[in-house]
Amino acid sequence: MAKVLPEERLRAGKEVMDVKNGRMRCAVNIDDHHYTLAVEAQSRPEYVQRELDLTFNIAVDPQYVFPQGIPGFRGNYGPTILQECPALGRDSEGRKNLLITTVRGRNTDTSPALRIAVSMANAASTKLGCGAKPLPLPKEALPKELPAVPLKDAVGTACGWLADAPLPQNRSGGPWKVAIPTDDHAPITSCQLMDGKSRTPVAKFSGWYGGWTDKPFETLMRFNVPDVTESDTKGPLMSEEFGRAMARCDGESANFRAGSYPNSGQQGFSSHELQPLLAAFAKDQAKRHGCTDLKLPSEEIHPRSQP
Structure with a gap:
């Protein structure tokens, strides 16, 4: 957290662990009501759809697509990882259940922010029963331009x-x-x-x-x-x-x-x-x-x- 927020006084925000409703969240706050960095994972279909609607209300190319092995992209607010959940099967309409992990806040273009997203996605896949394969932690910062x-x-x-x-x-x-x-x-x-x-x-x-x-x-x-x-x-x-x-x-x-x-x-x-x-x-x-x-x-x- 200190690498992502080098000038902040770190204060733990409210943590959420709601396995029944497929949601995990933790944050670092500036004060009692405002976060400076928040990471959240959700697997409940309506929550996943809400996040996707916020990121892609219209089909435009994402700001940055993550490297091979990490299924996600730089969304409007920060890193977004979208995984299929084989252990959760499909919903009543035959659609695959998904796990979406997002990071929001300052300095979310840095490699540590993406590592935080990957770490949360891996933890949430296990704790929320998603069953997705573990993702590799990125070692380097994302390039400023695509090779x-x-x-x-x-x-x-x-x-x-x-x-x-x-x-x-x-x-x-x-x-x-x-x-x-x-x-x-x-x-x-x-x-x-x-x-x-x-x-x-x-x-x-x-x-x-x-x-x-x-x-x-x-x-x-x-x-x-x-x-x-x-x-x-x-x-x-x-x-x-x-x-x-x-x-x-x-x-x-x-x-x-x-x-x-x-x-x-x-x-x-x-x-x-x-x-x-x-x-x-x-x-x-x-x-x-x-x-x-x-x-x-x-x-x-x-x-x-x-x-």
Whole structure:
């Protein structure tokens, strides 16, 4: 705690151990009513959904996806770890039960904060009967920028599909590179196509797994594509800046997103260039995860929302 909060007077906050309702919490407080760092783990489905709604009320790429072996991401407030609970089975609607662990407070971008999240997740998995495998404690701080490798070096990884994808020519004249922040076990997988010359992302691809992912994607469509109907928000779709594909994976929803923003002032792909890349990404992800009922967007391109 002292490494995360070097200038604070540490005061223990109220601890919660409510196994019956699937909740654990501990905190370090500034005073009697305000915490400076709080870590919480929850497995009750409605509590898990509430946390996911707070973090992803709309399907935007997380600020940072954690390294391989740690299924989580940097959320709006701090580290978030999302694990399946094999010992708890599925709920009445056939959805997997999950364990969500969050850290909130100051200095939550540091490696100690992520170690705290992992330690809590491991303890909560045992105490709340989740049954998830222990996660490895990260040894080093997270890099400030994702390392990128040439396309040929991505072969055999979760982003190896880019080596054979119909990529447009790089307009900067530099090579294409790819950042590979996740493995196949992450709740949100990710591949970023980078301009090897400027080291900036040109297109981002992410796979979202679980029934909780439908709602933020529907919100994304509703607020960023002006001419959609309610039915449109529930299916695959291609807009001028991003596209959505869908599948069923292990009995639950999966959503695939590709995004590129050529109107942002940086290099980007047109929707016609991005669409076949979304298809290639979704097909590769579906194969890796054993998904069925893959649905790709039609050739119709929906206009983007005007500022």
